Amino acid sequence: MEYAEAQAGAGAAHEGGTSTKAYFVVFGTLAVLTVIEVLIPTRLGFPKNVQIILLVFLALWKALLVALYYMHLRYEPKRLKWMVIAPFPLAVILVMAVLTEF
Amino acid sequence: MTTHAAALDRGGMDATEVGMGVYNMKLGMWVFLLSEVMFFTSLIGSYIILRSAHPDMFAQPGEVLAVNLTAFNTFLLICSSVTMVLAFAAIERGDQAKLKAWLIATALIGMSFLGVQVYEYIQLSSHGFVPSVEGYSAAGAPLYGSTFYTMTGFHGFHVFVGVLALWYLVIQAFRGKYTVANHGAVEITGLYWHFVDLVWIILFTIVYLI
Numbered sequence: 379m380e381y382a383e384a385q386a387g388a389g390a391a392h393e394g395g396t397s398t399k400a401y402f403v404v405f406g407t408l409a410v411l412t413v414i415e416v417l418i419p420t421r422l423g424f425p426k427n428v429q430i431i432l433l434v435f436l437a438l439w440k441a442l443l444v445a446l447y448y449m450h451l452r453y454e455p456k457r458l459k460w461m462v463i464a465p466f467p468l469a470v471i472l473v474m475a476v477l478t479e480f
Numbered sequence: 481m482t483t484h485a486a487a488l489d490r491g492g493m494d495a496t497e498v499g500m501g502v503y504n505m506k507l508g509m510w511v512f513l514l515s516e517v518m519f520f521t522s523l524i525g526s527y528i529i530l531r532s533a534h535p536d537m538f539a540q541p542g543e544v545l546a547v548n549l550t551a552f553n554t555f556l557l558i559c560s561s562v563t564m565v566l567a568f569a570a571i572e573r574g575d576q577a578k579l580k581a582w583l584i585a586t587a588l589i590g591m592s593f594l595g596v597q598v599y600e601y602i603q604l605s606s607h608g609f610v611p612s613v614e615g616y617s618a619a620g621a622p623l624y625g626s627t628f629y630t631m632t633g634f635h636g637f638h639v640f641v642g643v644l645a646l647w648y649l650v651i652q653a654f655r656g657k658y659t660v661a662n663h664g665a666v667e668i669t670g671l672y673w674h675f676v677d678l679v680w681i682i683l684f685t686i687v688y689l690i
Contacts, residue, residue, distance in 0.1 A: 398566065398569060401562060401565050401566065401569070402562070405558065405559075405561075405562045408558045409555060409558065412551060412554055412555060412558070413551075415551075415684075415685060415689055416547060416548070416551045416689070418689070419541045419542070419547075419689050419690070420541070420542060420547065429690070430690055433685050433689050433690055434685070434690075436685070437681055437682055437684075437685035437686075440681045441678045441681050441682060444561060444674055444677055444678045444681065445674075445678060447565075448561050448562075448564075448565045448670075448674045448677075449670075449671055449674045449675070449678075454501075454502065455500060455501035455502065457500050457501060458500050458501065458502055458507075458510065461500065461510065461511075461514070462510060462514065464514070465514050465517045465518055465521075466517070468518070469517060469518065469521035469525070472521060472522075472525055473521065473525035473528060473529065476525070476529050477528065477529050477532060479529075
């Protein structure tokens with residue numbers, strides 16, 4: 379699809395898109411989650427396994443916020459969303475398959 | 481028109497149903513970013529696997545690496561993501577002045593991130609933590625050193641390329657190249673820049689905190 383065609387027709391993705399206020403709300407959330415992430419291994423004293431689970435969860439949450447709102451993936455066509463999701467199971471399989479060798 | 485007619489000939493599908501529904505530059509950038517996902521997966525995945533296999537050769541959080549400084553650096557990169565998306569929002573409504581301002585802010589913050597990273601590298605190497613040194617006593621480089629510098633070095637290189645692209649956008653913006661109807665380059669550079677931030681979010685967690 380050419381750019382002009384997309385701007386004329388598929389611009390609906392931005393009509394219901396993210397407002398400036400929402401960008402700052404996401405920024406605030408990312409900042410708070412980063413602070414919590416730093417506190418987990420340095421101050422909160424959880425067992426190592428719990429730390430890992432919490433940190434990975436928080437990192438994925440932050441990554442999802444960036445992808446959905448800053449990269450506007452939330453408002454893109456479904457086909458593109460599926461295309462973006464596709465490598466992640468492959469990446470997990472790649473790491474887990476080799477990890478089980480040890 | 482030709483595409484639309486051909487699509488109807490192929491079975492009555494509307495032309496807008498053909499393809500991914502986004503313009504070519506954006507689709508190209510997304511495909512490139514997905515290849516980068518596999519690239520960084522190979523680096524981060526290798527780190528995870530090597531660390532699982534040889535935990536004695538890696539330090540605990542804060543023992544070697546400066547967590548607080550890098551947390552500040554992470555915050556800087558998140559700020560740059562905000563300024564980038566505000567630049568995009570500005571040109572979407574035709575605000576040329578804000579576009580230029582936010583693009584410059586993004587580029588400057590990106591350069592600050594690189595500056596802090598270079599400072600960190602200098603500090604680490606002055607304490608003997610370099611990419612590969614046999615017999616380094618603290619936390620057993622070469623594995624730790626080589627994996628750390630490879631991952632963060634490649635990410636830093638991506639940030640550097642992003643900064644160059646941002647300055648190009650700034651120059652083009654001052655030339656009046658971007659309008660409401662034509663700002664694809666701003667959007668796809670934004671996608672790249674947010675991806676760089678996203679990778680750092682993962683890297684910071686896995687390398688510095690776990």
